[in-house]
Each structure stands twice: as structure tokens, then as C-alpha cells.
Amino acid sequence: MASNRCETFCRQVCAFVRFSPDHDAITAELTAHLEDHQDALLELHPDLTPEAAEEAAVLAMGDPEELGRALNESHSPLLGWFQIWFQAVVWLLSAIIIIFCLFHLPGTLENLTGKPDSVSSDPALYFERNVHPDNLVAQYETNAVYQDPPYTYTIKQVGIENYSGARYVDCILQVTQSNPWLRCPAFGYDLWAEDDVGNRYPSPRERQALDETVFSRVQVSTPMGDFPFATHYCLTVTNVDPAATQLTFRFDRYGEVRLSLTVPLKGGEADG
Numbered sequence: 001m002a003s004n005r006c007e008t009f010c011r012q013v014c015a016f017v018r019f020s021p022d023h024d025a026i027t028a029e030l031t032a033h034l035e036d037h038q039d040a041l042l043e044l045h046p047d048l049t050p051e052a053a054e055e056a057a058v059l060a061m062g063d064p065e066e067l068g069r070a071l072n073e074s075h076s077p078l079l080g081w082f083q084i085w086f087q088a089v090v091w092l093l094s095a096i097i098i099i100f101c102l103f104h105l106p107g108t109l110e111n112l113t114g115k116p117d118s119v120s121s122d123p124a125l126y127f128e129r130n131v132h133p134d135n136l137v138a139q140y141e142t143n144a145v146y147q148d149p150p151y152t153y154t155i156k157q158v159g160i161e162n163y164s165g166a167r168y169v170d171c172i173l174q175v176t177q178s179n180p181w182l183r184c185p186a187f188g189y190d191l192w193a194e195d196d197v198g199n200r201y202p203s204p205r206e207r208q209a210l211d212e213t214v215f216s217r218v219q220v221s222t223p224m225g226d227f228p229f230a231t232h233y234c235l236t237v238t239n240v241d242p243a244a245t246q247l248t249f250r251f252d253r254y255g256e257v258r259l260s261l262t263v264p265l266k267g268g269e270a271d272g
Helices: 004-014 020-044 050-060 064-074 077-103 105-113 125-130 204-208
Strands: 136-148 151-163 166-176 192-195 218-220 230-237 246-251 259-264
Touching: 004 020, 004 050, 004 064, 020 050, 125 151, 125 166, 136 259, 151 259, 166 246, 166 259, 204 218
Parallel strands: none
Antiparallel strands: 136 151, 151 166, 166 230, 192 246, 218 230, 246 259
């Protein structure tokens, strides 16, 4: 524990050091030197009182102003503040990177392992990995786009399946946004569809309120490849009317159309 004499000396020295964040470190170092010197004097001269040994140790340190000005030269405010701000920036960037990776963990793991488990790199791969080739009637590209700033919804890949005699339609939906921190809107539970012959395919929310014998519906997969600027989903419509030649996906739960995408239906029974 530093005594009043030591504390006074340290304050006098620090008064000449302009970079105040270093004052605590300078005081700790000076106090350690003074206490070591005081202990050494008491060991060599047992007849000295602690106060006299302390006074002698302080006097041995020299003029506090001269010492303070010398320390001021080695504790530059410019360099000191640069180091503080540099460390702060490094910590901030590290935190941003960690949070960024946590929010987009699936895509991060895929990039690290080199084994993508989604359609993020090539949406057409979804059909190769998830649809039996004997059931795939047609697979083709389209370009259905809907803008709802800041989001852009795009369907580029469509697959037609014949599953147990029923017509299934799979569409790969890409949702993009310019803000990497912006999460995709929660539309999946309320997305429904209609065809051009008057059939409605209810959303998952709507189907909960319907009789379970209603087999036609829209299903939305969990995100397949969640990346900073793009997320992919698979939209599946079951038991599509063979007479339908196009399908329109809609999201308008809150009374305002937020998504409307129309895709053609090729290769099904309606096309021969």
C-alpha cells in the first residue's frame, strides 16, 4: 500500500505526462520501485524508521518534474490514443465478424467444409438431390421477378413431378436484399397459390383451419443456404390441377400484396 509521500510524488510526476490514460500504469510502476527501494533500505539499515526509508527512496527518484517530462516523451498522446482506438476497432470488427457468422452459420459452415448442402451455388442441384429421376417430368428455367423493396423475389428454376399419379410443382425461390444484416421476411407460413383455371392452393396457416382431407397446398422449405445477400427456399405445390398452365404465388396476409410471382407450367399432363 502506497503511503501519502509516495502518492504525492506519483501525482507530481503524472502532472507532467499529458496522456492521462497512462497515469495509472505510471503510478503503479513508480510505486513498485519506491516500495522495493524502501524495503532494501530497511534491510541494510535496520535502525531506519519506515518513514525515513520512504523519504530516502523518494529523494533517490530525483526531481518529479524532470522525471515527469522524461516520461511524457515516451508516453505520446498521439501514439497512445492511436493504440486505444486501434484496439477498439479490432475488437469491434471481431465482434461484427462473430455475429455475422452466427447469423449466417449454415452458409459459413458450407464454405468452410467445401461441401455445400443447399442450392445456394446452383439451384438446379435441388432436383438432383431431392427428386427421384423417375418422378421428374420436367425441369426448366424461368424468370419470375417481384420487387418489394428492399427485397427482390426471383424464381429461376421449376420442376414438375408426377408423384403417385398426382402433379407436384417445385419452384426454387431466391430472396435477395442489399443489406447483409437484413433478415428475410417471414412469409413462408402465409404463402398461398392459385392457378389459371380457378384453383386455390392454401398456405400452411390456412390449411390448419381446413379439413385434413384437403390435400392440395403450398409448402415452403426452411432456408437452403442463408447468405448475407441471398436466401433460397423450395416452394412445393401439391396436387396441382393437370389443366393448369401457370401458377401464381401470393403473400398478402396483411391486406397488402407483398409477393406475387407467376410461373408457367411445362411438361405436365396439360402440355401433353
